[in-house]
Amino acid sequence: MVENTYGFLVDVSRCIECGGCEVACKREQGVERGVNWRKVVTVDEGVEGKEEHWPMSCLHCSDAPCATICPVDAIDQRDDGIVTVDEDECIGCGYCIYACPFGAPQFGRDGVTGSKGVMNKCTFCVDRIDEGKEPACAANCVTGAILAGDMTEITDEYKERVAKTGKPIVSP
Template sequence: MARMKFICDAERCIECNGCVTACKNEHEVPWGVNRRRVVTINDGVPGERSISVACMHCSDAPCMAVCPVQCFYRTEEGVVLHDKDICIGCGYCSYACPFGAPQFPGQGTFGVRGKMDKCTFCAGGPEPNGSQAEFEKYGRNRLAEGKLPACAEMCSTKALLAGDGDVIADIFRTRVLQRGKGAEVWGWGTAYGTQSKAGA
């Protein structure tokens, strides 16, 4: 079974926020929550790069490890989802996540928090696929419709890749080889080691 993953090509991201807008529009994300956001590193100086960030659906997800009520679960495709009916809004997951993916919408006065919300990889939730209850809690289930996440489909430069982890890693690797930069590409050393030649 394919493991679904995101990869953002920082060499292609133009910080247009199309991915952010597509996500909010597709799922009617509550006010105060951004399931996806664009982060710019070295803003305004040489070497500036932007990258689209959301839940990375980790293989060893820290949010799952710290949740006291075990509202998180992993699908067969490797997508990390949560059950809002179980969530108690404690916030442990938001502290544990290195990507800041779990967020709590303000649902009242004095900063009262509701149930945690996060990127679902457009895979819905535990309710029946395509049901109104699923949409109201988690947004549209595009994976069940055979589609990729809206953020990746909306990306005008195809910087944001989503799908089978092996397939999108091959796409990214091919791009880097065609650029002829190898280890000079931002993030390459973290992903593939420090060798200067990709095939070496």
């Protein structure tokens, strides 16, 4: 188990279901049409006062079940907690899809991602992280609903928001 230092927190009270995070992810990562590494899910749709929008993606779990079940060790976790996929090692078996409770691992529309026939998922924009930037979804969230980065820092932000509003923030 890796101690996560990077992760996401989502302030669902701020999400307006604009889809900016989905578009930013697709643009940054070149994710094909029909595949969503970041998607906004509506909960309690149509229920007055209860409807919420949750921007969902891979949570880069500290004990990632997708990495545990991968028979060829194509899924790995960096020291900072970011879960990555080695597309050259992936055999496309799909075990990770069944192991992940959040639906993060995905194949493309034709059952493959790209021409390799392998799975892929949110990368936490690892290239951007390595450059000292935040993931594209968080950087492009116009309402600041997606908090991403060092868990100590974003947890402090979370606590400040809860103190101001008195309402807990859901972290899907």
